[in-house]
Amino acid sequence: MTRIGVITFPGSLDDRDAQRAIQIAGAEPVALWHGSHDLEGVDALVLPGGFSYGDYLRAGAIAALAPIMSEVKDAAAKGMPILGICNGFQMLVEAHLLPGGLIRNAHQQFIRRDQRLRVENADTAWTSDLSVGQEIVIPLKNADGGYIASESELDRLEGEGLVAFRYVGVNPNGSLRDIAGIANERGNVVGLMPHPEHAVEPGFGPDTSAAMRSGVDGLSFFSSAIAAVVAQAA
Template sequence: MTVRIGVVTFPGSLDDRDAQRAVRIAGAEPVALWHGAHDLDGVDAVILPGGFSYGDYLRSGAIAALSPIMTEVKDAAAKGMPILGICNGFQMLVEAHLLPGGLIRNDHQHFVRRDQKLTVENADTAWTHEFTRGQEIVIPLKNAEGGYIASDETLDRIEGEGLVAFRYAGVNPNGSLRDIAGLTNPGGNVVGLMPHPEHATEPGFGPDTSAAMRSGVDGLPFFTSAIAAIARVAA
């Protein structure tokens, strides 16, 4: 079967084409979706990409979370469709209440751009099952409003339920509480994270590694995991 993964473009999206390319490299068919549509075009999964939707007015992701297509995304998520939110897409997921908590301006008040070490905390989701729990990966990060916040009660709950998907390792780049870099929902089909796995899928264009400059492809398993999960359900 041909797995079709939709990538939604919002006004101000920046990394939608990069996400489409990552999907293609991983072996699936990328499908361009528009924020104003009420149709997911029969896709098997959806990616909400990074960028500055609606200029980050009000709060990052807050206006995009009310876009027409998000009604379809929420319905699809409730039925188990794999949904990935990257950076601005993660902000949309929390604003749409598909993931708990919120994201605020970095504690140092500056935009940050770096190759970021992450620890995989949950390797049982549609987007992470090709990793192993405790694995350290390197994924590019770029954000100004990436500080994850939640009440102590919510933080304790997501920790207890194993909903932390990734933590920052080595350095916390934005002041996120408990070093949280990404989350999953209880069903494991919705995942959001601030770093950009689509920028680490092709040799020559990813983070530096001990093997060679720009050779890091730690982002590729996000996409191949989803393809495998979809194929398994369809079999």
Template sequence: MAASSARIGVVTFPGSLDDRDAARAVRLVGASAVPLWHGSHDLEGVDAIILPGGFSYGDYLRAGAIASLSPIMSEIVDAANRGVPVLGICNGFQMLTEAHLLPGGLIRNDHGTFICRDQRLRVENTSTAWTNAFPASAEITIPLKNGEGGFIASSDVISELEDSGRVVFRYLEVNPNGSMNDIAGVTNARGNVVGLMPHPEHAVEPGFGPDTRVAMRSGTDGLPLFASALAGLLAAA
């Protein structure tokens, strides 16, 4: 398989804001970005799927709850259970927990307000479908913007996630939303489904992402997530 033959779908829901950014990130690593519509049952034969950030259905009921019941989500659940790589970013992470593809849930930030900042993270697990291009224990800086980003789960689930290495990203320096154990992102047991609250798609081009000396690669710290998916697809072809 040539890189351009790898097809990564990006789903648009009513209220999606970052679907075009995610599609651009896919194209920057050399894969083909395929637009998918929330009301369709057709995944169009894509090799991987991204649920982007935004405010699907205005965050009514609970953030991601209504979107998790969209027609395309039944197909995404089946695909994820077959091993297809699925990434949920911010609102997409909320959808994945609501669809029970990932454990836990996301609640209102503990300070009660929306937050937007450049956020340092540590990559805790570099063996997932979306993190294999990172070096071990990489520390990165990517944008964060959420109002309901506090990760919660029962003590048993938290222990299981920690003990099994399923915490993928952890907040460094400051916990911006009250997430338990500073958890910024998790994976399923198989490692093909990953959700995170910060936005890697906003840190894929020099000069357009966070520009700081502590970042792994100035302005492009989010790019390895998309490169990871492509590398896995090429290896499996």
């Protein structure tokens, strides 16, 4: 069975939710600790949402220097699927595993909403079960979710197809070019601000036209990772 690690940092809030999402998708969740140097032989990694180290200095900046991040960087270089969700996305950019940065929302307010996204890249380890142009609804909750990068970097991301998700309908935090998530060149590392782990189980996800709280669009992230691991092992 595919084993996907979820790293808990001081201030992580959504680590248990990510573990449950992994289990529902059909993989084995493995709890990992920020102070460890042992990835325990996992096949993929999730850096979860929350407020690691109280968001002191900058959101994700201290977590990017945690002991386990040395192993995360090595795993990323070897092609392991790694997903950063919200605070985890902030960690990935602070650790320079993904380009750009994330700053305070343009309206200076914490936001919580079910957010529509458009899939821009379906060739990553975390998006292969989605389709380019597909619109999905994923819960969003952040205060420092504004994605920024230089114009030249933004042009590169666009030109190389590294924008993974884009906000649709409303840009909730002022992210440049409506960017909600990006991938690295290899496609194994993905970061996004919305929370797919909160849209994996009927009765607990976003509302849909079929029924209240029935949205499970987030499940495809985890099933994609499982497929990527299986393909690597074949």
